[in-house]
Amino acid sequence: MRTTLPLIITFIVGVFMLGEFFIPHWYYQHIKTLVLEFGTVIAGVAFLLGVINLTQVNLPRVLERQPDWIYKAIMLGSMVVTTFFGFWEAGPRMEDGMVYKWLFDFLLVPLNATMFSLLAFYIASAAFRAFRARNAEATVLLVAACIVMLARVPIGEQIPVIGSYLSVFQNWLMDVPNVAARRAIFVGAALGAIATGVRIILGIERSHLGSD
Amino acid sequence: MLEWLIKFQRMDRRWVFLGMAIAIFIPLVFPLQLPFRVDKEVRDVYRQVEKLPEGSAVLISADFDPASVPEIGPFFTTHLHHLFRRNLKPVLVTLWPTAIPLVLPEIKAIAKTYNKKYGEDFVFLGYKEGKELVIKNIGQNIFQQFPTDYDGTPLPDLPIMQGRRQAKDFPLIVSISAGFPGLNEYVLQIQGQYNLNMVGVCTAVGGPDYIPFYKSGQLKGLSMGMPGSAQYEKLVWKDKPAPGVKLLATAAMDVLNLGHVFIIVLIIMGNIAFFITRRIEEA
Amino acid sequence: MEEMAFAQLVGAWVSIFLTLTVLSFLFDDNPIYKVAEHLFMGVATGYGIVEAYWNLLKPNLFDKIGQGFSGESDQLIYLIPLVLSVMLLFKISPKYAWVARVPIAILVAAYAAVKITGETSGKLIGQIGASFPNMSESWDKHGLWNWEADGAGVISDTLLVVGLSACLIHFYFSEIDARSQRLGVPMGIVTFVLVMACALTMAPIESTGGKIAVGLGLGLCAAAPFLTLSPYKHLLTRFGVMVLMISFGASFGFTVMGRISLAIGRGQELLGQSRAPVEVAQIHPQIATLVSAVIIITCLFIFRKKEH
Numbered sequence: 001m002r003t004t005l006p007l008i009i010t011f012i013v014g015v016f017m018l019g020e021f022f023i024p025h026w027y028y029q030h031i032k033t034l035v036l037e038f039g040t041v042i043a044g045v046a047f048l049l050g051v052i053n054l055t056q057v058n059l060p061r062v063l064e065r066q067p068d069w070i071y072k073a074i075m076l077g078s079m080v081v082t083t084f085f086g087f088w089e090a091g092p093r094m095e096d097g098m099v100y101k102w103l104f105d106f107l108l109v110p111l112n113a114t115m116f117s118l119l120a121f122y123i124a125s126a127a128f129r130a131f132r133a134r135n136a137e138a139t140v141l142l143v144a145a146c147i148v149m150l151a152r153v154p155i156g157e158q159i160p161v162i163g164s165y166l167s168v169f170q171n172w173l174m175d176v177p178n179v180a181a182r183r184a185i186f187v188g189a190a191l192g193a194i195a196t197g198v199r200i201i202l203g204i205e206r207s208h209l210g211s212d
Numbered sequence: 213m214l215e216w217l218i219k220f221q222r223m224d225r226r227w228v229f230l231g232m233a234i235a236i237f238i239p240l241v242f243p244l245q246l247p248f249r250v251d252k253e254v255r256d257v258y259r260q261v262e263k264l265p266e267g268s269a270v271l272i273s274a275d276f277d278p279a280s281v282p283e284i285g286p287f288f289t290t291h292l293h294h295l296f297r298r299n300l301k302p303v304l305v306t307l308w309p310t311a312i313p314l315v316l317p318e319i320k321a322i323a324k325t326y327n328k329k330y331g332e333d334f335v336f337l338g339y340k341e342g343k344e345l346v347i348k349n350i351g352q353n354i355f356q357q358f359p360t361d362y363d364g365t366p367l368p369d370l371p372i373m374q375g376r377r378q379a380k381d382f383p384l385i386v387s388i389s390a391g392f393p394g395l396n397e398y399v400l401q402i403q404g405q406y407n408l409n410m411v412g413v414c415t416a417v418g419g420p421d422y423i424p425f426y427k428s429g430q431l432k433g434l435s436m437g438m439p440g441s442a443q444y445e446k447l448v449w450k451d452k453p454a455p456g457v458k459l460l461a462t463a464a465m466d467v468l469n470l471g472h473v474f475i476i477v478l479i480i481m482g483n484i485a486f487f488i489t490r491r492i493e494e495a
Numbered sequence: 496m497e498e499m500a501f502a503q504l505v506g507a508w509v510s511i512f513l514t515l516t517v518l519s520f521l522f523d524d525n526p527i528y529k530v531a532e533h534l535f536m537g538v539a540t541g542y543g544i545v546e547a548y549w550n551l552l553k554p555n556l557f558d559k560i561g562q563g564f565s566g567e568s569d570q571l572i573y574l575i576p577l578v579l580s581v582m583l584l585f586k587i588s589p590k591y592a593w594v595a596r597v598p599i600a601i602l603v604a605a606y607a608a609v610k611i612t613g614e615t616s617g618k619l620i621g622q623i624g625a626s627f628p629n630m631s632e633s634w635d636k637h638g639l640w641n642w643e644a645d646g647a648g649v650i651s652d653t654l655l656v657v658g659l660s661a662c663l664i665h666f667y668f669s670e671i672d673a674r675s676q677r678l679g680v681p682m683g684i685v686t687f688v689l690v691m692a693c694a695l696t697m698a699p700i701e702s703t704g705g706k707i708a709v710g711l712g713l714g715l716c717a718a719a720p721f722l723t724l725s726p727y728k729h730l731l732t733r734f735g736v737m738v739l740m741i742s743f744g745a746s747f748g749f750t751v752m753g754r755i756s757l758a759i760g761r762g763q764e765l766l767g768q769s770r771a772p773v774e775v776a777q778i779h780p781q782i783a784t785l786v787s788a789v790i791i792i793t794c795l796f797i798f799r800k801k802e803h
Contacts, residue, residue: 002593006600013601017608021405033353037555038576039605040342040349040357042598044551045580047341051544052587071533078537079544086545091364093545094313097500100545103538104313106506107513109278111535112310113761114517116279120471120758121521123751124232125225128478131747132486137740142483144744146476149751152439154246155469165642167249172646173741174423180655181742182424183622184662184735190614197607197614208603209596229521236755240762252645282760283753309546310539339550344609360554400617401609416753420746428625430617437749438756460769464759471755 007203014201051079078107144173217489221482228478235474239466248465253426254443257411257433261294264383269301269372271350271382273389273398276415277310280390283415285314286461287441288388291413292319293457294448296326296333301372303382304336305358307346307393312339316362325454331361331370338362343393344401351379351402380406388413395422399430413440438464499777507778512787514761519791525798527791556580626659628652630709631698639708653712660720661735664728671724679725687718 013035020032058072085100086093093100133139150156151170157163199205264270272291276284295302304315316336323334337358340346349357355367355377367373379385385408389395395412403410409432414422416437426434435444441461445453453459516531556576563570579601585594630652637648694710722731763769767780 002596006596009597010600010604013604014608017605018611021612029352033349033356034572035605036345036349037356038579039345039602040340040551041556041576042579042583042602043343043345044341044547045583046602047543047547049583049586051540054540056587071529074530075533075537078534079541082538082541083544086541087548094316097502101313102502102506104542106510107534108310108538108542110510110513110764111517111531112278112539113281113757114514115535117754117757117761118517118520120754121229121232123754124475124478125228127475127751128228128482129221131479131482133483137736140737140740141744141747142479144741145747146479148745148748149472149476152748152752153469153472154248154465155473157249158246168642168645172651173745174420175427175645176651176655177658177738177741178420178745179424179427180658181662181739182421183626183659184666186424186618186622187663188666190618193614194611197611200603200607208599210592226522236758236762240759240766240768279757282763283756309543309550312546339546341547341551344613345605348609359559362550364554397613400613404616404621416749416756419749420742424622428621430621437753438759439752456771458769460763463768464756464763467759467762468752468755471759472751475751
């Protein structure tokens with residue numbers, strides 16, 4: 001019962017949703033949009049579940065003063081503060097002068113943006129240490145990368161004689177070999193996704209239900 | 213020599229970091245202002261907007277976060293100017309919660325400079341969790357998925373939403389996307405099914421993945437990363453921005469020059485050292 | 496000059512300080528970076544809850560149920576997602592976690608179905624359909640190779656199709672038995688000749704040169720996949736690998752561009768270039784950057800000393 005019922009539901013909902021291309025009746029489509037909307041609500045609650053799980057994992061560590069507890073406390077504290085002001089300030093929370101907006105503008109924005117900008121430095125280091133023309137394949141990869149890097153910026157166009165050809169060749173690389181390779185990957189990935197989807201709907205793949 | 217080359221290859225990566233930082237800061241302080249071309253894909257985005265009749269509504273899905281603002285934020289800002297200047301009506305939605313404070317103040321501020329009225333000339337429908345499921349419903353029934361706009365006004369009460377219940381009621385869909393969920397999901401879930409006229413804006417990382425969609429005609433235009441935004445700025449402003457408007461992507465193109473050259477030099481130096489070392493060791 | 500609020504001024508300084516705090520990770524992992532990292536996680540999570548409630552759960556669930564109880568009885572159907580949501584929360588309990596399987600089943604089934612339809616219509620049909628270029632039209636427009644149109648023409652069309660086939664065949668890992676391997680070359684030759692003949696007689700092109708070029712292109716496109724059933728399969732797969740390498744190289748180039756762009760964004764912020772001149776005059780971002788840098792470097796120095 002605990003496994004069979006969810007599998008039956010998976011099958012019914014999956015087959016129902018697949019029917020949208022074959023049954024254009026308005027009521028069928030209406031039910032479909034309802035199911036989609038219910039799905040979005042469940043996805044929203046799943047986010048809440050993640051937050052509860054995060055608290056369950058980290059709160060005991062803070063209370064037991066485990067190593068690095070102070071960082072966990074900062075995380076939980078900032079989460080509580082942000083949540084509190086988000087609900088307290090309610091509707092106008094995104095207006096200037098609100099604490100919630102301040103937290104977003106001056107904490108979340110710089111932290112989020114700078115975390116990702118670190119990658120510029122690491123990619124430079126990786127290019128220096130690991131990008132070697134060890135064989136023909138690596139050489140092709142390296143040359144393609146250098147052409148793209150040079151031709152995508154204005155300085156590439158300014159190179160005497162080859163500048164304009166470089167830009168055409170770069171566009172050709174993107175339009176022909178790149179498109180060929182991406183389409184092959186698309187086909188492979190699409191077939192994989194479809195196969196996984198069918199396995200889920202038929203109940204062959206059931207890892208999402210967890211174990212008993 | 214060999215020892216020195218091995219040392220060079222194993223040098224502390226912080227020196228590379230320092231070099232990168234210098235390559236970024238120097239052109240920021242001393243700009244080169246090199247001219248740049250406009251790619252066909254970006255020109256197509258511009259043309260799609262230009263050929264819309266006045267008063268048309270454009271559905272924009274702004275799916276990005278603060279981290280991707282340097283790349284696609286300038287496009288978003290310029291796009292709003294472009295739409296308002298042409299008396300087109302942007303209808304904004306987002307699938308990324310972090311996009312809300314980035315797009316809402318921006319659209320309100322820009323709309324103010326063009327004397328546009330909220331609810332009539334533009335609207336922000338807010339954010340919904342649910343990824344592909346939300347996109348599917350945008351294709352089928354926007355009113356169902358977005359019962360109210362961001363401020364809580366029911367959609368039927370908004371003049372701009374009259375007669376615009378589904379994605380296909382919009383003559384142009386613009387997906388400004390920094391990843392998942394975004395452009396890829398829009399193309400997969402609704403573009404093909406409803407044969408939508410759609411253009412895409414993506415970060416540079418996603419660029420090579422979306423070019424096949426542009427080549428196949430599923431996307432009618434495509435702007436990739438910061439250069440795409442700079443080229444769009446060039447098309448819209450023609451080097452004469454309105455007072456108070458900063459062409460951030462155009463300014464950043466200078467820095468990209470040196471950044472790319474620095475990485476290419478690193479690759480070349482690393483390879484030279486590698487090959488000399490290998491040859492000496494073999495000998 | 497419009498004066499900025501004190502909170503905004505403090506915020507701008509905090510923002511610059513936090514930017515440099517995160518950048519300090521480039522020097523080494525350190526406690527102030529860890530504080531910033533956890534602060535980010537906390538604020539981002541809190542922010543996510545708040546927006547999920549105000550943007551989704553309130554309008555799409557609670558408000559609709561409220562309408563249901565105040566007259567619009569058809570909205571009472573939204574009690575279903577409410578029940579499902581409560582069931583999902585049972586996931587927290589180790590004993591009753593199985594109750595959550597019902598909403599998870601609905602969610603996963605809906606996602607699986609939309610993935611199947613989306614991948615089929617958007618990628619399989621959309622992309623494969625676009626991989627049959629009209630070479631006659633291509634010849635008329637561009638000829639063999641057109642520099643003005645980024646190298647468009649019959650050569651590029653042929654390379655696109657052969658490259659796609661080669662990459663797909665590279666992904667085909669099954670062994671082909673020796674008997675089947677004898678089929679490829681003759682079948683390829685027959686196909687090539689047939690396609691060439693069709694192109695020479697039927698292609699809507701006036702010049703003979705054009706007919707030969709289009710025939711060669713189409714013949715190669717049609718015959719190349721037959722190499723899979725031949726001892727020369729490795730040649731095709733090697734070509735496929737090279738095509739993939741070009742694409743990955745392009746991806747690397749684009750990734751570099753993207754990552755540097757993000758760093759530029761932070762640089763513009765630190766130097767105050769992304770702000771209006773009125774704000775820059777009040778915030779003094781360069782001074783804030785300098786002060787923050789001094790504080791952070793001092794902290795790093797102290798931490799190092801403590802460690803040793």
